[in-house]
Amino acid sequence: MTKTLVGTPDEQPRKKKAPKLRDGVMKRGTTWSYVIRVRDPETGESKPKWVGGFASEDDAKAARDEARVNARRGEYVDRNEITVSDYLDMWIEDHAMEIKPGTLEDYRTGLRLYVKPYIGKMRLQAVRPSTITKLYRDLLAKGSKDGKPLKVSTVTHTHAILRRAFRDAVLVHEFISSSPVEKAKRPRADLDGPGTIWTAAQLRTFLTLARTHRLHAFFHLASYTGARRGELLNLRWRDIDLDGKRITIKGSVGVVEGQRVEGTTKSGRTRVVSIDDTTVTVLSEHQKAQEAEKARAGESWKGTDDTVFTTAWGGPIYPTTVTGLPRKLIEARNKTATDPLPVIRLHDLRHVHATLLLLAGVPVHVVAARLGHADPAITLRVYAHVIRSAETAAADIFAKTIE
Structure with a gap:
């Protein structure tokens, strides 16, 4: 028995057209896919590999072309299977x-x-x-x-x-x-903020203590400039202008796979930091002491450039070497001292520098420049508690200026 379709041809149901594969690319649903043939490295057999999920035909074609090149080189990676x-x-x-x-x-x-x-x-x-x-x-x-x-x-x-x-x-x-x-839901960022912050008096006590160590100039410069550990270890004498009272921080030192490696600063930029007369004197004394060490070492001197902070025989100093020194000096002092000095990290000398400047009223953007922060907003976040402390006195300070 023959069925009769009712209605005009436009009203009759139409068969849905199957997607067509054109030069290895076709549309599947709302996205585009491509197929290439890839040779199995174990069997040598060539098999088709489908890859989908592209937003447009052009995206699928571009990925197809790249995949073809990689397949010919034997470097194809199945993006559907990659872990x-x-x-x-x-x-x-x-x-x-x-x-x-x-x-x-x-x-x-x-x-x-x-x-x-x-x-x-x-x-x-x-x-x-x-x-x-x-x-x-x-x-x-x-x-x-x-x-x-x-x-x-x-x-x-x-x-x-x-x-x-x-x-x-x-x-x-x-x-x-x-x-x-x-x-993804992630934990709230825990900023690398200050740990224990010394007072100015406590910092003076530590620097007096540090004068017993041959690297006391390192700790002085860290405290008086806020420079990072790696930046100071990368410093050369040609980067220091004692007459102009400034140092230029151009790079940093790190450790990669146990090896000491020199590179750029954290921000990738060079910065100039001013220094005071006392720091000029400390650096001058350190330079003379280094020259004396070089003379004593003679041909055993390992230095090949004008690095400011070296070992006693001119060799490079690893960052981990100076990291633990403050704790050792402080703990040795505290065994006999009646006024124990709080133990801090080497990095906290940077925080002490920034905190004392902010409490003294130095503008945030100036402190940020000394620290090498790419944006003063970073300084604002890290030292928010210091800035809030300073703000509490702002009303009284303003009132006194107009009395």
Whole structure:
């Protein structure tokens, strides 16, 4: 029996056209896909590989062309199967040239300790915001080597690394369409703020104590300029103008895979910091003492340039060497002192410098420039408590100026 269709041809149901594959590209639903043939390195057999999720036909074509080139070179990576670990290894290698050596080593360590053991085996495309959120929860609960909670600052730093890596997975490598890290719930940033802050009197006590050490000029300069540890260890005599009373900070020293490495400052910029007469005298004395050490060492002198702070035989100083010295000096003093000096980190000398300047009324932008902060807003956030303390006296100060 023959069925009769009712209605005009326009009213009759139409068959939905199947998507057409054109030169390896086709539309599937709302997104575009491409297919290429890739040779299996083990069997030598050529198999089709589909890759989808592109927003436009042009995006799919561009990715197809790149994939074809990589397939011919034997470098094709199936973006549907790549794991988080594989991608992060690729990302580190691709960006090694644009990341400072110290930062690169920091990234490698962070990813190795805090990311790969947890989500490294997952497919990159399977990672969701909830995956990253759970990662942060696990790190905060038991992320350290001994299974104890990890510091908020460490988890926040891990987030910063992942944010950059996954952003590149979207924009550069086009492995995924959006970054799950952006939508993940992360702990509130724990700023690298001041620890114990000495008073001016306590700082004077420490600097008097430090004069017993051959590197006392290092601690004096750290206190009177707020320069970072690595910046001072990178300092050359040609960067110091004793007559003009200023030093030029051009680079920094770090440790990568156990090796001492010199690079740019944290901001990547050079800065000039003024010094006072006392600091000029301290540096002059240090220079004379260094010349005396060089004369005593004779041919054994290891120095090859005019580095300001060296070992007694002219060799380079590793950052970790000076890090522990303040604690050793303070603890030795406190064993017999009736007025114990609070133990602080070497980095806290930088905080002491900034705090005393801010409390003295020095403008925030001036302090930021001395510290090498890229933006005074950073100084405002780190030293917010100091600024609030100064603000409490602002009303009285204003009233007195007009009395």
